[in-house]
């Protein structure tokens with residue numbers, strides 16, 4: 189009895205330790221591979237450098253990923269601008285308004301959306317969205333806008349389901365109190381339910397942003413991948429190259445410093461995503477705090 | 481004899497296929513306190529929530545019969561539940577202030593109904609907090625979060641919040657069951673004051689409380705109204721055997 193419990197405990201500990209170790213190994217590996225360029229170029233110049241020219245035919249190669257950092261945020265924030273209002277509206281409908289049959293249909297549809305492989309979404313974007321933008325809005329079609337829309341579609345299910353949870357976990361007493369005071373359902377949603385669910389919703393949004401920044405395949409297929417800042421800077425019809433695309437596009441033939449620079453791009457990406465995850469968890473925690 | 485404010489006639493209520501109220505007929509007079517007593521699950525809360533149509537929120541809840549407020553059936557086609565609830569306030573079993581400041585809690589109702597004038601709001605908040613005997617304790621900290629108040633204070637805040645809407649009727653669903661004896665005494669005093677201005681219906685599990693605060697008492701059992709009459713008569717000379725058993729604590 190005693191020893192068998194002991195063995196189970198040890199096994200559980202080992203599996204937990206494995207998870208931590210894998211993360212640690214990935215970090216160590218990334219740093220080991222990427223560090224040489226970061227040291228050579230300098231972290232500041234690497235992150236804020238405007239020029240990405242890893243295979244210089246004449247002169248020194250240059251490794252600056254600022255346009256790509258901007259591109260990553262640009263595309264991710266664009267996706268949030270589309271997905272947050274839509275997702276929130278959908279979550280409110282799901283949690284507060286939909287009759288149970290509509291709710292179950294919608295829930296299934298959303299699960300289906302999660303299940304679509306990102307390469308298929310990218311493909312649809314490539315075939316439908318890019319030509320549509322080219323024909324109706326101008327530009328090349330491959331653009332920040334196209335990337336944002338595809339990412340918004342991917343972020344939508346996550347935003348909906350976390351916001352739905354947050355709204356549904358608002359104590360029913362609040363809703364009853366508001367209605368009993370003669371407030372309409374809509375007023376109750378706006379003034380009591382959404383404010384009480386706020387931190388959960390914020391967490392959902394930040395998490396969605398982290399996922400969007402890390403998303404690769406679908407974005408790669410529709411953003412055009414030019415390693416330059418959009419010009420003018422607000423032109424959402426310009427093509428850009430997010431950090432993820434940068435790594436995928438050049439990984440197969442990069443060597444030496446060039447390969448190292450790609451790993452360093454990975455480090456930056458990792459840090460950004462990790463920071464966003466931490467912020468998102470903080471937001472969720474604070475919700476637990478205020479709820480006693 | 482004062483006017484009848486609320487009257488139910490042959491009221492039946494089903495949750496799905498389970499009947500929770502059976503043929504309830506009773507009349508609650510204006511500016512009096514009517515207590516509803518009975519064992520757990522007998523339909524007291526259900527009946528109370530019929531009066532301000534809170535049962536509208538429950539899916540497959542079906543109601544037949546009439547429930548008259550000021551002579552009109554609240555389940556009639558022309559009645560808007562939202563408008564009705566402005567006139568019939570409710571205080572719940574568990575204190576449920578919003579997670580906002582004390583001020584915003586009390587001002588919530590008036591704001592819902594379109595009042596924006598700050599001075600007017602200030603006046604209503606002060607008036608309501610005074611009427612709910614809370615002003616002395618929180619009058620100088622209106623910006624403090626309502627969640628930080630004690631349970632008894634929270635419940636009086638909920639009463640203030642209800643008063644701020646200026647209803648005609650206040651429904652209390654076991655308002656003291658989560659409170660200590662001192663807070664309970666405060667709320668009972670409050671109810672005794674409020675009945676000069678409001679019609680009150682209170683559900684309670686506490687016999688002494690019913691005896692202390694109410695003018696009329698209704699005894700419910702398994703969804704039926706067993707006996708309804710003057711509180712004094714119900715407690716001293718109950719007509720039905722089951723009423724007597726319940727009041728003397730022989731069951732329930």
Ligand SMILES: Nc1ncnc2c1ncn2[C@@H]1O[C@H](COP(=O)(O)OP(=O)(O)OP(=O)(O)O)[C@@H](O)[C@H]1O
Pocket residue numbers: 495500518519520521522523524525526527538
């Ligand atoms: N929303 C609901 N859906 C289905 N059944 C319900 C619902 N609310 C109450 N009931 C049922 O209706 C009956 C009466 O419930 P009600 O809450 O009115 O009792 P009560 O007299 O207030 O009891 P207590 O003293 O415990 O509060 C119970 O059998 C209960 O299970």
Ligand SMILES: [Mg+2]
Pocket residue numbers: 524525526653
């Ligand atoms: Mg009850």
